[in-house]
Amino acid sequence: MFTTEAHSGADLVVTVRGLTKSYGARTVVDNLDLDVHAGEVLGLIGANGAGKTTSVECIQGLRRPDAGEIRVLGLDPTRDADRLRPQIGSQLQSSGLPDRLRVAEAVALFAGPQAADGDRLLEQFGLAYRRKSPFAGMSGGERQRLFLVLALLNKPRLVILDELTQGLDPAARREVWSAVAQLRDSGAAVLLVTHELDEAEALCERVVAMRDGRVLDQGTPAELIARHSHEVVMRFGLAAAGAPADLQQTAYTLQALNRLPGVTSVARERGDVVIRGTREVIAQVGAWLVSTGRPAPADLRVEIPDLESALLNLLDSDETDRIGVAS
Missing domain, CATH: 3.30.70.100 (Alpha-Beta Plaits)
Structure with missing residues (x-):
């Protein structure tokens, strides 16, 4: 039976219950429960292989889960992909564009009927001077910023960001953080996958710490720090x-x-x-x-204790518990 928590109300954008995904004998996501509300940034944190990216790909409908139920804006992301696509913006690790596609052409291609001002977004992310540049000629940091522009272009109600600021210099990173905060303040829900724990601490109202597809703990960054890094x-x-x-x-x-x-x-x-x-x-x-x-x-x-030290302590504690069980 698919249920949501009583306090969720109309602001619940994403609900995940029992999400499980395996590749062969390896379980990548193991019985994940997750809620994301409008006007909040929820972070998925953990080491490589924790199942973070697979989870958001299932939420977006890019992968079909083996078990569990997912609702995004009340819809099933697999069955209702066409209805959901205009309401979701994403910047994923696997994002790519044709080498010869120019920046302005990409913006025009992705813009829907209610799109924001593409030129303004390019200016905001420092890409106005790149309007005529082909994708192949852009640096890694510039490509990340372009993917973020495309993710925000159609004023989505849910934005999924995977390794948001990878390859960005400190100034550009702060600009992107500011844009995410503005997006949250506008009422959109943001699901952020990141290895940058200072980024999670700065942007996220809540974080979910994962390992091997399982949730180890979740709460506000301050709560995880208080529990695991005193x-x-x-x-x-x-x-x-x-x-x-x-x-x-x-x-x-x-x-x-x-x-x-x-x-x-x-x-x-x-x-x-x-x-x-x-x-x-x-x-x-x-x-x-x-x-x-x-x-x-x-x-x-x-x-001073921070989210990085809390996650390291949490992972060490989980490893110790596993060794104790195995022995």
Whole structure:
């Protein structure tokens, strides 16, 4: 029985229940459940082979699942492909165009009756000067930007983006991020597949972490970070902190730091003080340095948990669990 959650309401754009896809004996997507709402960016993250791209290809109707049910805007993407196609924009890893097709010709070819201003989009993504250029003569980054223009051209209600900013320089990457945020704010649903976890953290309201076709965890980026990457690490030199070099005074400094709220460990590593603990540690160590009259360490480094560390910890934990089950 195909059901959706009670809170989904009219803003539910994509619903996936029990999606399974195998190639031979290898299961690529394993019983995936997924919801995507209007006005949100949902990210699929995980290592290569996690099943992310196959999942979005099934959602778009490019592959037929072996089991499970998919609804996009209330329609089946396999049976209702013709009705859905004008409402979905996509930029996929496998995207390609004929070598001789010029940029302006591609925009004209893909534009539907209600298309946005193609020239404005080309200008927005820094491709106006390429209007007469053939596809074969474009760089990898320029091709990525063109695929994004084509994905947004017909004002879709669902946009599927696979490795959105691969090959882009930092400035172009920020421009693309801004365009995705504008798209979300306009009410479209965005399904983003990415290896760039800073990108997922910056753009996504929710993320789904996958491995070998299975969902390991999902939630907001902040929720995944809180569950799987708790530790803040602060480092600074003992000399910079004003600590004398003799062992007695060094031990006193380490003990004083270890008593601060939020600190879980303090150690000396190659002449540095290394403090680990919760986010509270940042304020507590700063206050301690001020209260003792020590100068702010010029070599102070702070490592704050992020989505990348959370995913690595989650994958390591899953691998440990598998080894335990296998043994």
